[in-house]
Amino acid sequence: MRYSRFAGPNEASDSPVFAIIGGGIAGSVQAIHLAEKYPWINIHIFEKNKEILSGTSSMNPGRPTFGFHYRHLETATFCQDNTVKFTKFLDSIGCPNIFAKAPQRGIYVLMKDAAQVLDSSVKPVFRPDEIEPIFEKIRDHAIENYSFDEDFKKHFGPADQICRRLEKDEYKHFITPELFEGVGSCYETAEKTFDTAGVCLFLRNYIKRVKNITISTESNVTRVVRIQQPNGSSYQINWTDGTKDCVETAKFLTLACWERVGQFRKQLGKAEHQPTYNRLKMLAIVEMDIPASRLDTIRPIFVASGPFSMISPQKCIEKPNGRIVCRCACTLAVRTNVMTAPDDRPLPAQYDKILQGRISAEAKRKMAMPILEGARQFFACLSDAKLVDVRFGTVRVPFGGGNAVDLHDPASEHHSRDYPGCSNLGEGLFVNEAMKMIYSVYNAEMMVDWLRAELNGNRVLEAKETEKVVQNVYYNRKYVHATE
Known part of the structure; x- marks a missing residue:
């Protein structure tokens, strides 16, 4: 057309x-x-x-970033500035629903010990004491650049409050008891989930x-x-x-x-x-039917530096009986990344078949269920979650070095992107x-x-x-x- x-x-x-x-x-x-x-x-x-x-683009889980994903400050602050820039652009052209109508303010779980992911034990890539100083510098960057920015305050709150370290009793209800023992620290951030579909x-x-x-x-x-x-x-x-x-x-x-x-x-x-490489990624969409009293267990949550799993709330619908249906996008690095292919050749047949949705609903479900099963080991809110949709899309693996693209490699290009x-x-x-x-x-x-x-x-x-x-x-x- x-x-x-x-x-x-x-x-x-x-x-x-x-x-x-x-x-x-x-x-x-x-x-x-x-x-x-x-x-x-x-x-x-x-x-x-x-x-x-x-x-x-329409399959993006909508998780923005102020840079808390990254070990390198230059990468982190570049992300922060571009999250602000993108938000201001949408606001300036009149986009009515920039952020998802769902619980917001991100939770970052930093692991000090290995975490059980399905049948494997995954060690942290970086220790909390390597990451936490970067968190403080990310906040300093926001204070220096956005303390007097009214648009920033409107969307994200005061610049000096973009992150804070939580006490154990503040974050234990977000994560499972099995994960809790291996946590080094946990931060709350001002990050939100974009309403990607909107x-x-x-x-x-x-x-x-x-x-x-x-x-x-x-x-x-x-x-x-x-x-x-x-x-x-x-x-x-x-x-x-x-x-x-x-x-x-x-x-x-x-x-x-x-x-x-x-x-x-x-x-x-x-x-x-x-x-550069194309990476086929799978996104599991899950739903929880919960009483309103449990809504505070759901946030955009990211288990960092090793397990690399996250949930991103997409929307919440209040039912007449007082219960709430919350939909979340869910990822688990060890299963979310399906396959990788160089972009200077036609896509492999199986890659293209999956990307175009030419596989059965049962095949999609079989591929995606391990994402939910693995994420249940981390996030308390997923105990009764149901898989309701499976989405596939491409992300870019930068530079195409071929030997430093693994998330679990400290030298990976994923941890320092310029x-x-x-x-x-x-x-x-x-x-x-x-x-x-x-x-x-x-x-x-x-x-x-x-x-x-x-x-x-x-x-x-x-x-x-x-x-x-x-x-x-x-x-x-x-x-x-x-x-x-």
Whole structure:
């Protein structure tokens, strides 16, 4: 299906085309930013699914981070700043439901001893005394940068209260007796769970109303080719809608299609020395039917540095009898990570089959039940939980080193990330993978900056920008109200 106010493929248009392959959170947020800054450019999103923001983006458990996941301070504070940036962006464009209507304020359980995970004993990767000093510095960063930020306070509370160390009697009701003995310390944080489904729905409707964004869904891009022209490079995009083959030429191109970034880079002669990896992840969705008195046992909880299991409350529904049905997303690292594949080759058949949902409900349940069984060993609230849904999506394993990607390896790239997933490959070609949902705004801002540099180097496009800026002033002023 096509949503557009601009000329279609192969139709005449005096506006340069900026193509974005991939309509997930990264591609969609980038398109919104580009459209606001450059309303005279025709932005075209190619999305292989029936709707944008309906693939991996919609399956995100919504767990944000102020950096408490990480051992390295630079990684932690980058996450904190981007959680704030992403939240402010959603607020600025009028997203009504940013956070889930469920218990909030995160709980971080730091292990000092090994934990039993299904049939294995998993040792901590880092000791609590290695992590706790970072927690204090994360709080210092918030105090320094957000103490007088009213938006921060509105969403997360006072900056000096983003984390506090709990006493044993404060956290024992969150976790099972079996886990309790191995806990070194436990922190409460100001983190919340995003309402991922609500955010995706809002952005999906918002972007369709933006004047200069074209969206082609069920459009499977098969090949991209760089074309050298007198005024610089352009890109030929070959795609099919299932009934016919189509071609479009774009002056600028962003690869925002996780599973195929490596393949397209190779087609364009921009292959990396070592490919980034796609990791197929499984998310178990569970429900608890509990009395209201037990609601305080449910929080976004993360057992850190070893077991790597978490629950992220998605929503709570109060029933007429006073009981509450709470839905949570649940992960368990030793079972959540299904398989990993390099992204410069077609996905393995089994990977693609699972990702596209072409396995039976019973097969999904069989794969996901160990996640619930393992998490029950940690979280007290899951004792009577039922598995109600299983979701699959791709995450990116950064850098593609191949020998340091294991969460349980202290040297793993997971514990020290400085790559948000965007890069400028030159000649109007960009990559936007948004390694985390919260990085999507940061990446979009980088894309705007890179495009500005491209335009400043092209006098024809620069003249077009000057020519059209006056007629778009009113549109720019009213842009944030595009959905009204």
